[in-house]
Amino acid sequence: MAADMISQRCIVVGNTVTGVCTANMAVAMRCDSGKVQLVAVPANHTSIEGTLSTTNIIMANWSRAMWQDVSNRAVRMLAGGPFGSHFFSASGNVDGN
Known part of the structure; x- marks a missing residue:
């Protein structure tokens, strides 16, 4: 086979x-x-890992701190959502690229 x-x-x-x-x-x-x-x-x-990129001119000019805030909210939503108990841990990091 x-x-x-x-x-x-x-x-x-x-x-x-x-x-x-x-x-x-x-x-x-x-x-x-x-x-x-x-x-x-x-x-x-x-x-689970991933990369997010945008071509939206407004979002593309957001500061690293704003993107880190979005990442932190996503982690909180993931942990508090219906599948939160299925995760050992979650984290979100924003690279400066």
Whole structure:
């Protein structure tokens, strides 16, 4: 079987990712040809990082302090939202670029 035919699938129970299995793309949405073999969620999937950029002229000229305030509010909303209990920690950093 070709390597590109295999992918990871999340096992979701309710609103929580409880495990990961290897999915055979040739057998739609079935893990390991029907034999589900769960593994722990890999560490590289427990950290979420991203980059935000804007072409809006007003926002593009905001100070670093204003962007840090937006980042801090996003972290507070994430921690206090419906999935807040699913996070060990959250942080937001603004680079000076």
